Amino acid sequence: xxxxxxKNKVYEYFDSLGIEYEKHDHEMIFTMEEIHSSNxxxxxxxxxxxxxxxxxxxxxMLVTMSDGKNADLKVLRGIFASSRLSFGSEERxxxxxxxxxxxxxxxxxxxxxxxxxxFYFDKDLLTKPLIGIHPNHNSSTVFLSPEDLLMAIRKTGHxxxxxxx
Numbered sequence: 263x264x265x266x267x268x269k270n271k272v273y274e275y276f277d278s279l280g281i282e283y284e285k286h287d288h289e290m291i292f293t294m295e296e297i298h299s300s301n302x303x304x305x306x307x308x309x310x311x312x313x314x315x316x317x318x319x320x321x322x323m324l325v326t327m328s329d330g331k332n333a334d335l336k337v338l339r340g341i342f343a344s345s346r347l348s349f350g351s352e353e354r355x356x357x358x359x360x361x362x363x364x365x366x367x368x369x370x371x372x373x374x375x376x377x378x379x380x381f382y383f384d385k386d387l388l389t390k391p392l393i394g395i396h397p398n399h400n401s402s403t404v405f406l407s408p409e410d411l412l413m414a415i416r417k418t419g420h421x422x423x424x425x426x427x
Contacts, residue, residue, distance in 0.1 A: 265399040265401060268397070268398045268399045269285075269397040269398065269399050269401075269402050271372065271398070272369045272372065272397035272398050272404070273285065273397060273404075275369075275372060275414065276404075276406070276410075276414065279410075279413065279414055279417060281406060281410045281413070281414060282406065282407075282410070283404045283405060283406040283410075284392075284404065284405045284406075285397070285402055285403070285404045285405075286394075286402065286403050286404075286405070287401060287402045288401065288402065288403065289401065291364065291400050291401075291403075307328075307329075307387075307390040307391075307392065307393050307394065308329055308393070308394040308395075308403070309326050309327065309328070309329065309368075309384075309387060309393045309394065309395055310326070310327050310328065310329040310331070310333065311324065311325065311326050311327075311366040311367055311368065311395065311396075312324070312325040312327070312333055312349070312366070313349065313350040313354070313355050313358075313359070313361075313366050314335070314338065314347050314348065314349060314350060315347070315348060315349075315350045315354060316342075316344045316345045316346070316347060317344075317345040317346035317347070317348070318345060319354075321342075321344060321380065322350060322354065322358050322378060322379045322380065323338075323342060323344075323347075323379065323380045323381075323382060324359070324366070324368060324370065324371065324379050324380070324381050324382070325338065325382045325383075325384070325425075326368050326381075326382070326383050326384060326387065326395070327383075327384035327386075327387070327427055328384050328386045328387055328427070331384070331386075331427050335347045335348070337427065338427070341382070341425050341427075342380075342382070358370075358373075358374060358378060358379050359371065359373050359374055359379060360373035360398075361373070361398060362399075362400075364400040365396050365398060365399050365400040366396070367395050367396040367397065367398050368381065368383075368395060368411065368415055369395065369396075369397060369398050369414070370398055371415055371418045371420050372398070372418055373398075374418070374420070377419050377420060379420070380421075380423065381415055381420045381421065381422055381423065382423045382424075382425050383412065383415075383422055383423065383424055383425065384425060384426075384427050385424050385425065385426050386426075386427075387408050388408050388409075388424075390408060391407065392405040392406060392407060393405065393406070393407075393408055393411065395411065
């Protein structure tokens with residue numbers, strides 16, 4: 263599947279749910295620093311997304327959090343009541359969410375048909391009018407309300423676990 267098909271799958275999903283969103287195509291972006299130096303809509307707030315695994319590799323977690331916060335794995339370990347945490351490998355990311363490095367997004371849960379990835383959402387993002395996420399490819403960013411994003415995640419069959427980081 264090419265990257266336009268990947269993005270269109272997300273847009274079609276949003277359309278099927280009646281979700282309003284604004285899309286911005288851009289050069290591929292791999293880091294939060296690149297996002298901040300881009301010309302994306304200044305009225306939107308970009309979310310940081312982390313794909314993690316426990317020490318045994320049995321649990322996989324996707325965390326969507328405020329980009330201004332530190333992703334302290336020791337703190338997250340306590341929140342998850344987990345063994346040691348590490349970032350999931352590119353192979354695990356592709357296997358679980360069909361995503362590539364730099365394209366981590368909560369919409370990757372559309373590809374987790376067996377519901378094997380736990381989803382955690384930073385409560386602070388609920389205070390933002392719009393948040394930006396990749397539509398499963400890092401050549402575009404979509405802005406939508408946090409409420410619409412969480413509704414879309416729940417419709418995939420995944421539980422949304424709200425956390426304070």
